[in-house]
Amino acid sequence: MVHTLTCNVFGEQTYVVDHGNGELTVVDPGMSTRPEREAFQALCETLDAKPVQVLLTHGHLDHVMGCQWMKDTYGLLPRMHAEDRETYERGPIAAQMYGVPMDPLPDVELDLAHGDVVDCGQAQLEIRFVPGHAPGHVAFVCHEHGWVLGGDVLFEGSVGRTDLPGCYAPHLVTSIERQLFTLPDDTLVWPGHGGPTTVGAEKRGNPFVNAAGSGLLQREAER
Numbered sequence: 001m002v003h004t005l006t007c008n009v010f011g012e013q014t015y016v017v018d019h020g021n022g023e024l025t026v027v028d029p030g031m032s033t034r035p036e037r038e039a040f041q042a043l044c045e046t047l048d049a050k051p052v053q054v055l056l057t058h059g060h061l062d063h064v065m066g067c068q069w070m071k072d073t074y075g076l077l078p079r080m081h082a083e084d085r086e087t088y089e090r091g092p093i094a095a096q097m098y099g100v101p102m103d104p105l106p107d108v109e110l111d112l113a114h115g116d117v118v119d120c121g122q123a124q125l126e127i128r129f130v131p132g133h134a135p136g137h138v139a140f141v142c143h144e145h146g147w148v149l150g151g152d153v154l155f156e157g158s159v160g161r162t163d164l165p166g167c168y169a170p171h172l173v174t175s176i177e178r179q180l181f182t183l184p185d186d187t188l189v190w191p192g193h194g195g196p197t198t199v200g201a202e203k204r205g206n207p208f209v210n211a212a213g214s215g216l217l218q219r220e221a222e223r
Helices: 034-047 067-074 082-089 091-098 169-180 199-205 216-222
Strands: 002-007 012-018 023-027 050-055 078-081 109-112 117-120 123-129 138-142 147-151 188-191
Touching (some): 012 034, 012 188, 078 082, 169 216
Parallel strands (some): 050 078
Antiparallel strands (some): 002 012, 012 023, 117 123
């Protein structure tokens, strides 16, 4: 049901959710090169399905580098939380700072809100507002199949950066504790970079935010 493509110079994970009915949802399209876009099209052919919507966990440039191509190729505009519009619009400026090429960004639909549910065929995705790494960051939780597309909030043994414009460490701690650690321990977390982990593994052993409250970021947020 969930397929992943590693994209661009930042090693961003683009996710493709197979609806099971010939349709696909693309989350965080980071495809920035011709081979990456050809790999995406090959996956669509293998699944015998076409993309019908584009969702963004947040607007950092590595997660949106394929948005214009998705619009040009499939006629799809990205959808995101309204609080991350500024992050999204700063993408081309950030690309210049990092010295990486990036297409102009298309318009964005600011229609994702905490508690809403996005229909993905055989999967229903609950939107959870998880700011901290970005002001309008969201995660997509599939309760019936036990997984979450978490973007840059929680990683295997790590958490999202809090040193970028719009980041705020105390909010990230709260987001993880209240929105992710409240999910069942066996919930699979698909992050924005690197491989998957589980909620339970990170509650037990994440050095930055954990269930014991002994994480480095938790102690910093308490000061």
